[in-house]
Amino acid sequence: MTIFTIHARRVADGVETTFGYDNQTSMFLRADGTPVILSRPMQFGEAEVVSVNQPGRKGDIKTLKISLGLSCNYECGYCSQRFVPHAEQTNPGDVGPFVAQLTANLPSAPGRIEFWGGEPFVYWKTLKPLAEALRALYPAAHFNIITNGSLLDFDKNAWLEQMGFSVGLSHDGPGYHARGADPLDDPEKLAAIMDLWARMKPLGRMSVNAMMHRDNQSRAAVQAWLQARFGADVPIGEGAYIDPYDEGGMAAVLRDPAEHMLYRARAFSELRQGRVANFSIARQKIQGFIDSIRNQRPASSVGQKCGMDKADNLAVDLAGNVITCQNVSAAAVAPNGQAHKIGHLTDLPSVKLKTATHWSQRRDCAACPVLQLCQGSCMFLEGPLWEAGCNSAYSDNVPFFAAAIEYLTGFTPYYIEGDFRDDRKDLFGRVRGVPTAKQKRVIEIHAVPA
Numbered sequence: 001m002t003i004f005t006i007h008a009r010r011v012a013d014g015v016e017t018t019f020g021y022d023n024q025t026s027m028f029l030r031a032d033g034t035p036v037i038l039s040r041p042m043q044f045g046e047a048e049v050v051s052v053n054q055p056g057r058k059g060d061i062k063t064l065k066i067s068l069g070l071s072c073n074y075e076c077g078y079c080s081q082r083f084v085p086h087a088e089q090t091n092p093g094d095v096g097p098f099v100a101q102l103t104a105n106l107p108s109a110p111g112r113i114e115f116w117g118g119e120p121f122v123y124w125k126t127l128k129p130l131a132e133a134l135r136a137l138y139p140a141a142h143f144n145i146i147t148n149g150s151l152l153d154f155d156k157n158a159w160l161e162q163m164g165f166s167v168g169l170s171h172d173g174p175g176y177h178a179r180g181a182d183p184l185d186d187p188e189k190l191a192a193i194m195d196l197w198a199r200m201k202p203l204g205r206m207s208v209n210a211m212m213h214r215d216n217q218s219r220a221a222v223q224a225w226l227q228a229r230f231g232a233d234v235p236i237g238e239g240a241y242i243d244p245y246d247e248g249g250m251a252a253v254l255r256d257p258a259e260h261m262l263y264r265a266r267a268f269s270e271l272r273q274g275r276v277a278n279f280s281i282a283r284q285k286i287q288g289f290i291d292s293i294r295n296q297r298p299a300s301s302v303g304q305k306c307g308m309d310k311a312d313n314l315a316v317d318l319a320g321n322v323i324t325c326q327n328v329s330a331a332a333v334a335p336n337g338q339a340h341k342i343g344h345l346t347d348l349p350s351v352k353l354k355t356a357t358h359w360s361q362r363r364d365c366a367a368c369p370v371l372q373l374c375q376g377s378c379m380f381l382e383g384p385l386w387e388a389g390c391n392s393a394y395s396d397n398v399p400f401f402a403a404a405i406e407y408l409t410g411f412t413p414y415y416i417e418g419d420f421r422d423d424r425k426d427l428f429g430r431v432r433g434v435p436t437a438k439q440k441r442v443i444e445i446h447a448v449p450a
């Protein structure tokens, strides 16, 4: 059954057509009912439908996320961790007992270990012995760390290289002023960051991770800014629009339909012009959506975007507390009233993830055309924060959805008919546009040439 009719136009000659799309079965059909691409159906496992009444479990851990603590030397306005109550501080003395707990309770080595702050290098005295012990224990594990780069120095860089880390440097390019002081403006910090870049670039083990928000709406501007500092081939990670977790996050979301339309139009235009090719999200989203159609991925197999609903993704602190994800603490409570501390490393079979809500339990996700790209906003948000996160996610995914369809068919989608929210049917403000005259001109220039 096709549940969406997508109206699309070919830019070159203005020819109109429609496509049928079913987000539940990933069928994508021409107007005459024939498939747009040859399918190669694959077998997919069912996603766990996690909710407070159906708690998620943990076991057979493949990705281990270790939270060193939420302290940071910066105060980014939209940081997801800003108002999270901190659990008790950890220290180097916690490393030995923590490693012993891991050894006793993980029957096999995790393939990937992520070290999280706050800013992880605030915890250098703990991070160093911890990573060295885990490297000895799990020699083949992929190590990953996300840092703002401000506490790096040549010795730490050499250590990161030698320990086999991949590093994500958090930086929003021209939108960095929303985060505060820019380490790239400080000669000493800049020298340390560039030393790390010089070491890691040839190994393919460093990216610059940027987030989109109201003060940072153009991926092309971010790419150009980062290219000017790190070179033309700088890989840009993350790259999605932020989820709002508090009033700081709410201040960074788009404010009205006109802003949403403009954001979508700009993002789509930049994709078409090939100006955001360094963003891994562009390739992942477009290729991922095409693969979902080619492989006929059913919605029932789609888990949450961050993967923290999965049994084999485990977030822990150094006291062994199992937590919802790396962005919260054992002392925090989720918006649904459930504790973010969901169990303990010493008793993984008893872990109960009750803070999360799978997308299938949300009001709009099952009937959302971009479900296969979005995979639901943050799984523990509720109320106005959830609504704002969902609105941001829709506008963030529409351009990738449109670009994938244009790539597959040569036609640019602009309107979707179906049984879903009326305010989301017009993709770029062309049909029932609400933008101001000035914004409308930008949309008409960039989005869907008549």
Ligand code: SF4
Pocket: 359, 362, 364, 365, 366, 368, 369, 370, 371, 374, 375, 376, 377, 389, 390, 391, 393, 394
């Ligand atoms: S855009 Fe909103 S409704 Fe659509 S899948 Fe994402 S979170 Fe769900």
Ligand code: SF4
Pocket: 080, 306, 307, 308, 324, 325, 326, 327, 377, 378, 379, 380
């Ligand atoms: S639950 Fe997932 S999306 Fe939400 S803050 Fe944690 S990692 Fe991010």
